[in-house]
Amino acid sequence: MIVKKLFDAGLKSEHAYTAAFASIGLSAASWFVSVKAEARGIERADRWGIFVGEWAPTFFALGLALANYERDNIITPEKFTERAYSSSTSDA
DSSP, X not given: OHHHHHHXXXXXXXXXXXXXXXXXXXXXXXXXXXXXXXXXXXXXXHHHHHHHHTHHHHHHHXXXXXXXXHHHTOOOHHHHHHHHHHHHHHHO
16 A cells, blocks of 8 residues: 555655665765764764664665566556456446
């Protein structure tokens, strides 16, 4: 249900995969910036890097769910014929 709503809103699996890879890069960048810019030590930088790094598996899982939804909803000639046949028989 959530995947269908996201798909209907225009979100595709490629978008989720891109967000996953971007969050990996953002995780490394946030760690480097935090370790250089903040005086609170490496522990805080580690926490920032881990926090942002945890987003990647979520985006990858969402990408897989969307990819499965996209694959299952591709209209092939066989599916088109089945839908046309089922709608014409339901009208009778």
